[in-house]
Amino acid sequence: MKTIVHKANTRGHADHGWLKSKHTFSFANYYNPGRMGFGALRVINxxxxxxxxxxGTHPHRDMEIISIPTAGKLAHKDTIGTNGIIESGEIQVMSAGTGIAHSEMNGNADVxxxxxxxxxxxxxxxxxxxxQQLKIDDLLTPNEFSQILSPNPDDAGVWIHQDAWFHMGNLDKGASASYELKGNQHGVYAFVIEGKVKVGDEVLDTRDGMGIIDTKGFDVEALEDSRVLLMEVPM
Structure with missing residues:
Protein backbone atom coordinates (compact mmCIF):
# COMPACT_ATOMS: atom_id res chain seq x y z
CA MET A 1 0.00 0.00 0.00
CA LYS A 2 1.30 3.42 -0.98
CA THR A 3 -0.06 6.61 0.55
CA ILE A 4 0.22 10.38 0.31
CA VAL A 5 -0.95 12.54 3.20
CA HIS A 6 -2.33 16.07 2.96
CA LYS A 7 -2.57 17.62 6.42
CA ALA A 8 -5.43 20.05 6.96
CA ASN A 9 -3.11 23.01 7.51
CA THR A 10 -1.40 22.51 4.13
CA ARG A 11 -4.57 23.17 2.14
CA GLY A 12 -5.04 26.27 0.02
CA HIS A 13 -7.08 29.03 1.61
CA ALA A 14 -9.36 31.77 0.31
CA ASP A 15 -11.10 34.41 2.44
CA HIS A 16 -13.59 36.63 0.62
CA GLY A 17 -15.33 37.78 3.77
CA TRP A 18 -18.66 36.15 2.94
CA LEU A 19 -16.84 32.97 1.86
CA LYS A 20 -14.04 31.13 3.60
CA SER A 21 -12.79 28.14 1.63
CA LYS A 22 -10.08 25.52 2.08
CA HIS A 23 -8.83 23.71 -1.03
CA THR A 24 -7.33 20.21 -0.80
CA PHE A 25 -6.31 20.46 -4.47
CA SER A 26 -5.44 23.38 -6.75
CA PHE A 27 -8.46 25.61 -7.28
CA ALA A 28 -9.06 29.22 -8.36
CA ASN A 29 -6.15 31.34 -7.03
CA TYR A 30 -4.56 28.39 -5.20
CA TYR A 31 -2.14 26.57 -7.48
CA ASN A 32 0.15 23.77 -6.35
CA PRO A 33 1.54 21.64 -9.21
CA GLY A 34 1.94 18.74 -6.79
CA ARG A 35 -1.73 18.86 -5.84
CA MET A 36 -3.76 18.83 -9.04
CA GLY A 37 -6.11 16.09 -7.91
CA PHE A 38 -6.10 12.37 -7.21
CA GLY A 39 -6.96 10.28 -10.26
CA ALA A 40 -10.43 11.32 -11.44
CA LEU A 41 -10.95 13.29 -8.20
CA ARG A 42 -10.23 16.91 -9.08
CA VAL A 43 -11.60 19.17 -6.30
CA ILE A 44 -12.36 18.97 -2.57
CA ASN A 45 -13.43 22.38 -1.29
CA GLY A 56 -24.42 33.44 -7.86
CA THR A 57 -25.42 31.76 -11.12
CA HIS A 58 -22.39 30.42 -12.97
CA PRO A 59 -21.86 27.73 -15.66
CA HIS A 60 -20.19 24.31 -15.73
CA ARG A 61 -19.53 21.71 -18.43
CA ASP A 62 -18.46 18.07 -18.32
CA MET A 63 -17.94 17.70 -14.58
CA GLU A 64 -19.63 15.67 -11.84
CA ILE A 65 -20.21 18.06 -8.92
CA ILE A 66 -21.11 16.71 -5.49
CA SER A 67 -22.15 18.81 -2.48
CA ILE A 68 -22.34 17.53 1.10
CA PRO A 69 -23.52 20.06 3.72
CA THR A 70 -22.33 19.65 7.31
CA ALA A 71 -24.24 22.57 8.89
CA GLY A 72 -27.00 24.95 7.83
CA LYS A 73 -29.01 25.03 4.62
CA LEU A 74 -27.83 25.32 1.02
CA ALA A 75 -30.29 26.75 -1.51
CA HIS A 76 -29.77 25.35 -5.02
CA LYS A 77 -31.20 26.69 -8.28
CA ASP A 78 -30.24 25.72 -11.83
CA THR A 79 -31.11 26.08 -15.50
CA ILE A 80 -32.73 22.63 -15.79
CA GLY A 81 -35.52 23.69 -13.45
CA THR A 82 -34.27 22.49 -10.07
CA ASN A 83 -34.98 24.74 -7.12
CA GLY A 84 -34.62 23.44 -3.57
CA ILE A 85 -32.85 23.22 -0.23
CA ILE A 86 -30.18 20.73 0.77
CA GLU A 87 -29.31 20.29 4.44
CA SER A 88 -26.86 18.47 6.67
CA GLY A 89 -27.39 14.72 6.31
CA GLU A 90 -28.06 14.98 2.56
CA ILE A 91 -26.00 14.73 -0.61
CA GLN A 92 -26.46 16.53 -3.92
CA VAL A 93 -24.98 15.63 -7.29
CA MET A 94 -25.07 17.57 -10.53
CA SER A 95 -23.83 16.19 -13.84
CA ALA A 96 -22.89 19.29 -15.84
CA GLY A 97 -22.56 17.49 -19.17
CA THR A 98 -23.36 19.67 -22.18
CA GLY A 99 -23.74 22.67 -19.89
CA ILE A 100 -25.62 23.82 -16.82
CA ALA A 101 -25.69 27.04 -14.83
CA HIS A 102 -26.50 27.03 -11.14
CA SER A 103 -26.39 29.06 -7.95
CA GLU A 104 -25.64 27.81 -4.44
CA MET A 105 -26.79 30.28 -1.79
CA ASN A 106 -27.04 30.16 1.96
CA GLY A 107 -30.64 29.20 2.72
CA ASN A 108 -30.57 31.20 5.96
CA ALA A 109 -30.21 34.96 6.34
CA ASP A 110 -28.22 34.89 9.57
CA VAL A 111 -26.75 31.39 10.04
CA GLN A 132 -30.06 14.36 -7.85
CA GLN A 133 -30.45 14.78 -4.11
CA LEU A 134 -31.12 12.37 -1.25
CA LYS A 135 -30.68 11.79 2.47
CA ILE A 136 -27.46 9.94 3.23
CA ASP A 137 -28.27 9.53 6.92
CA ASP A 138 -30.84 6.92 5.85
CA LEU A 139 -28.05 4.86 4.23
CA LEU A 140 -25.53 4.82 7.08
CA THR A 141 -24.82 1.87 9.36
CA PRO A 142 -22.78 2.75 12.48
CA ASN A 143 -19.14 1.64 12.47
CA GLU A 144 -19.20 0.58 8.84
CA PHE A 145 -18.45 2.30 5.54
CA SER A 146 -21.81 2.76 3.84
CA GLN A 147 -22.13 3.54 0.14
CA ILE A 148 -23.50 6.99 -0.71
CA LEU A 149 -22.40 7.28 -4.38
CA SER A 150 -21.70 4.88 -7.24
CA PRO A 151 -21.76 4.61 -11.07
CA ASN A 152 -25.03 2.65 -10.94
CA PRO A 153 -28.39 4.50 -10.91
CA ASP A 154 -30.00 1.44 -9.30
CA ASP A 155 -27.45 1.11 -6.50
CA ALA A 156 -27.42 2.75 -3.04
CA GLY A 157 -26.93 6.50 -2.94
CA VAL A 158 -26.59 8.99 -5.78
CA TRP A 159 -24.84 8.13 -9.05
CA ILE A 160 -22.39 9.83 -11.39
CA HIS A 161 -20.86 9.32 -14.84
CA GLN A 162 -17.65 7.74 -13.54
CA ASP A 163 -16.48 4.42 -12.08
CA ALA A 164 -16.35 5.99 -8.63
CA TRP A 165 -17.72 4.97 -5.25
CA PHE A 166 -18.08 7.15 -2.16
CA HIS A 167 -18.57 5.61 1.28
CA MET A 168 -19.26 7.41 4.56
CA GLY A 169 -18.33 5.99 7.94
CA ASN A 170 -19.56 7.18 11.33
CA LEU A 171 -17.11 5.44 13.65
CA ASP A 172 -17.22 5.27 17.43
CA LYS A 173 -13.96 5.64 19.34
CA GLY A 174 -12.19 2.28 19.31
CA ALA A 175 -14.12 0.93 16.34
CA SER A 176 -12.41 -0.33 13.20
CA ALA A 177 -13.98 -0.53 9.73
CA SER A 178 -12.56 -2.20 6.64
CA TYR A 179 -12.84 -1.16 2.99
CA GLU A 180 -12.21 -3.23 -0.13
CA LEU A 181 -11.62 -1.48 -3.44
CA LYS A 182 -13.96 -2.13 -6.36
CA GLY A 183 -11.51 -1.56 -9.21
CA ASN A 184 -8.00 -2.88 -9.94
CA GLN A 185 -6.60 0.42 -11.21
CA HIS A 186 -8.33 2.50 -8.55
CA GLY A 187 -7.21 4.50 -5.56
CA VAL A 188 -9.07 5.82 -2.52
CA TYR A 189 -8.88 9.31 -1.11
CA ALA A 190 -9.80 9.21 2.59
CA PHE A 191 -10.96 12.51 4.10
CA VAL A 192 -11.57 12.96 7.82
CA ILE A 193 -14.62 15.19 8.20
CA GLU A 194 -14.24 15.12 11.95
CA GLY A 195 -12.38 13.13 14.58
CA LYS A 196 -9.08 11.26 14.53
CA VAL A 197 -8.35 7.94 12.83
CA LYS A 198 -5.46 5.64 12.03
CA VAL A 199 -4.89 4.14 8.57
CA GLY A 200 -1.88 1.86 8.42
CA ASP A 201 0.81 3.64 10.41
CA GLU A 202 -0.60 7.12 9.74
CA VAL A 203 -2.76 9.12 12.14
CA LEU A 204 -5.21 11.50 10.45
CA ASP A 205 -6.90 14.38 12.25
CA THR A 206 -9.98 16.43 11.36
CA ARG A 207 -9.85 17.67 7.74
CA ASP A 208 -6.71 15.66 6.93
CA GLY A 209 -6.73 13.71 3.67
CA MET A 210 -4.85 10.63 2.48
CA GLY A 211 -4.51 9.17 -1.00
CA ILE A 212 -4.21 5.38 -0.98
CA ILE A 213 -3.07 3.25 -3.94
CA ASP A 214 -1.59 -0.18 -4.69
CA THR A 215 -3.82 -2.10 -2.31
CA LYS A 216 -6.97 -4.20 -2.45
CA GLY A 217 -8.23 -2.94 0.89
CA PHE A 218 -7.41 -1.34 4.22
CA ASP A 219 -8.73 -0.74 7.73
CA VAL A 220 -9.62 2.55 9.42
CA GLU A 221 -9.37 2.65 13.21
CA ALA A 222 -11.17 5.42 15.09
CA LEU A 223 -9.02 6.99 17.82
CA GLU A 224 -11.93 9.33 18.60
CA ASP A 225 -15.58 9.42 17.51
CA SER A 226 -15.05 10.14 13.82
CA ARG A 227 -16.74 10.75 10.48
CA VAL A 228 -14.75 9.68 7.43
CA LEU A 229 -15.48 9.99 3.71
CA LEU A 230 -13.83 7.48 1.36
CA MET A 231 -13.73 8.42 -2.34
CA GLU A 232 -12.68 5.60 -4.68
CA VAL A 233 -11.79 6.75 -8.20
CA PRO A 234 -9.92 5.47 -11.26
CA MET A 235 -6.26 6.45 -11.28
Missing part, protein backbone atom coordinates in the same frame (compact mmCIF):
# COMPACT_ATOMS: atom_id res chain seq x y z
CA UNK A 46 -14.35 22.94 2.36
CA UNK A 47 -16.66 25.98 2.21
CA UNK A 48 -18.10 28.28 4.89
CA UNK A 49 -20.66 30.80 3.58
CA UNK A 50 -22.11 33.59 5.70
CA UNK A 51 -25.86 34.09 6.09
CA UNK A 52 -27.67 35.53 3.08
CA UNK A 53 -24.64 35.11 0.82
CA UNK A 54 -23.51 32.52 -1.70
CA UNK A 55 -22.38 31.65 -5.20
CA UNK A 112 -23.63 30.19 8.17
CA UNK A 113 -23.81 27.16 5.89
CA UNK A 114 -20.87 24.76 5.78
CA UNK A 115 -20.45 22.22 3.01
CA UNK A 116 -17.99 20.22 0.94
CA UNK A 117 -18.02 20.64 -2.81
CA UNK A 118 -16.30 17.79 -4.64
CA UNK A 119 -15.59 17.56 -8.37
CA UNK A 120 -15.04 14.26 -10.18
CA UNK A 121 -14.05 14.17 -13.84
CA UNK A 122 -16.62 12.15 -15.85
CA UNK A 123 -15.94 9.15 -18.07
CA UNK A 124 -18.38 10.47 -20.67
CA UNK A 125 -18.40 13.88 -22.32
CA UNK A 126 -21.48 15.77 -23.43
CA UNK A 127 -24.08 13.95 -21.34
CA UNK A 128 -27.49 15.42 -20.61
CA UNK A 129 -27.29 17.67 -17.53
CA UNK A 130 -28.96 16.16 -14.48
CA UNK A 131 -29.51 16.75 -10.76
Missing amino acids: DDHVEGGMGF PVKFFQIWVMPNKQGVEPRY
